[in-house]
Amino acid sequence: MTPTARKASPKRRRPTPAPTAPVALGTYEIPGAAKRHPVLGLGLWGLGRWGPEDEARTKATIGRAWELGLRWFDTAEVYGNGRSERLLGEVLGRAAGTADDAYVVTKVSWEHLRPSQVRASLINSLERLGRRSVDLYLVHAPDRHVPLRETMSALESLYREGKVGAIGVSNFTVEELEEAARHLSEARLAVNQVEYNLFYREEGENVRDYCRTHRILVEAYTPLARGLLHGRYVDGARIPAEVRRYSHRLFEGDRLPEILARTRTLRELAEREEVPLASIALHWLEGRGAAPIVGMSRPEQVDGNLRAWAVRPSARVLAEAEAIARGDRA
Numbered sequence: 001m002t003p004t005a006r007k008a009s010p011k012r013r014r015p016t017p018a019p020t021a022p023v024a025l026g027t028y029e030i031p032g033a034a035k036r037h038p039v040l041g042l043g044l045w046g047l048g049r050w051g052p053e054d055e056a057r058t059k060a061t062i063g064r065a066w067e068l069g070l071r072w073f074d075t076a077e078v079y080g081n082g083r084s085e086r087l088l089g090e091v092l093g094r095a096a097g098t099a100d101d102a103y104v105v106t107k108v109s110w111e112h113l114r115p116s117q118v119r120a121s122l123i124n125s126l127e128r129l130g131r132r133s134v135d136l137y138l139v140h141a142p143d144r145h146v147p148l149r150e151t152m153s154a155l156e157s158l159y160r161e162g163k164v165g166a167i168g169v170s171n172f173t174v175e176e177l178e179e180a181a182r183h184l185s186e187a188r189l190a191v192n193q194v195e196y197n198l199f200y201r202e203e204g205e206n207v208r209d210y211c212r213t214h215r216i217l218v219e220a221y222t223p224l225a226r227g228l229l230h231g232r233y234v235d236g237a238r239i240p241a242e243v244r245r246y247s248h249r250l251f252e253g254d255r256l257p258e259i260l261a262r263t264r265t266l267r268e269l270a271e272r273e274e275v276p277l278a279s280i281a282l283h284w285l286e287g288r289g290a291a292p293i294v295g296m297s298r299p300e301q302v303d304g305n306l307r308a309w310a311v312r313p314s315a316r317v318l319a320e321a322e323a324i325a326r327g328d329r330a
C-alpha cells in the first residue's frame with residue numbers, strides 16, 4: 001500500500017536532529033476499516049520481559065512517543081499477562097485527545113480462539129486499556145485445533161457492535177489468510193502482522209504479494225532485527241539471552257557470523273551515504289508497502305527512531321542494502 005502524506009525526500013546529507021515537536025506521520029487507508037492506519041508504530045511486547053522497576057521507564061517511553069506524534073500502539077493480551085495493555089491504558093488515559101487520535105491495536109491469544117473466549121478476551125483487554133473499542137483487533141497466531149470459521153465469525157460480531165474498528169491476523173500464511181478471509185462476510189481482513197525485516201523476508205515475500213493483491217496491510221514486526229539494524233551487537237557486544245531466545249533465526253547457530261558481517265557492510269553503506277542505518281531498515285520496509293512496528297524500551301529510542309524515520313534513503317541505497325542483506329554483496 002502507498003501511504004499518504006509522505007515526506008519529500010530530504011536533500012540534506014546529514015541526519016536530522018532529534019524531533020522536539022510532534023512529527024506528522026502518514027497513514028494508510030485500509031478498505032472497510034473505521035480509521036486510517038499510521039505508517040509507523042510503537043510495539044509494546046517488551047513489557048512482558050521487564051520487571052516492575054521498569055514501569056516508570058516504560059510509561060515515559062509511551063508518553064514520549066505520544067508527545068512526538070506516534071499514534072499507533074501495538075499490544076496484546078499475552079504481553080506481560082495484560083500488564084502491557086494496562087500500562088498503555090494508563091498513559092493514554094492521562095494524555096489529552098487520545099480517545100480519537102490514538103490507533104490502538106491489541107491481539108487475542110492463540111489460546112483463546114473459541115468464540116466465547118474471543119469475546120471475553122476483548123472485554124478484558126478493553127477494561128485494561130480503559131477504552132470502549134480498539135481500532136484493530138488481531139488474531140495473534142492461528143491454532144490448528146480451532147476452526148478459523150468460528151474465530152472469524154466471533155470477530156465479525158464484535159466488529160458489527162463497533163467494539164473493534166477493523167479485524168486482522170498475525171503470523172498467518174497465505175493459506176490461512178485465504179481461509180480467514182473466506183469466513184468474513186461484512187468485514188474485510190485489514191492486516192496481517194508478520195516478522196519482516198531486511199534479514200528475514202523469505203516467507204514475508206509470499207505473504208506480502210498476497211496482501212498487496214488483496215489490499216491487506218502488512219505490519220512488520222521485529223523491523224530492526226532487535227536492534228541489530230541500529231548497529232547493536234556488531235562490534236562484539238554481548239547479545240542478551242532473551243534477544244537470542246526470541247529471535248533465534250537471527251542470533252543462533254551458524255548463521256550469526258554471516259548476519260553480523262552483512263550488518264557491518266550495511267553500516268558502512270549507511271555511513272558512506274550519511275544516513276542512519278535504521279532509516280535504511282525502516283524505509284526498506286515502507287518501500288515494500290509494510291508498516292513497521294518498532295519495539296522501543298526507553299524514551300531516547302523514540303527520539304532515535306523518529307530521527308531515523310525523518311531521513312529517507314534513495315531508492316539506489318535501499319536496493320544496495322537489500323543486496324547486502326541478501327548476501328549478494330560482501
Ligand SMILES: NC(=O)c1ccc[n+]([C@@H]2O[C@H](COP(=O)([O-])OP(=O)(O)OC[C@H]3O[C@@H](n4cnc5c(N)ncnc54)[C@H](OP(=O)(O)O)[C@@H]3O)[C@@H](O)[C@H]2O)c1
Binds near residue numbers: 042043170193223225
Ligand atoms: N505478532 C507477533 O507475534 C509479534 C512478535 C514479536 C513482536 N511483535 C510486535 O512488534 C514489536 C517490535 O518487535 P521487536 O521488539 O521484536 O523488534 P525490533 O523493533 O526489531 O527491536 C526492538 C529493540 O531494538 C532496540 N532498539 C529500538 N530502538 C532503538 C534505538 N533507537 N537505538 C538502539 N536500540 C534500539 C531495543 O532493544 P532494547 O530494549 O534491548 O534496548 C528494542 O527493544 C513488538 O514490541 C511487538 O509489539 C509482534
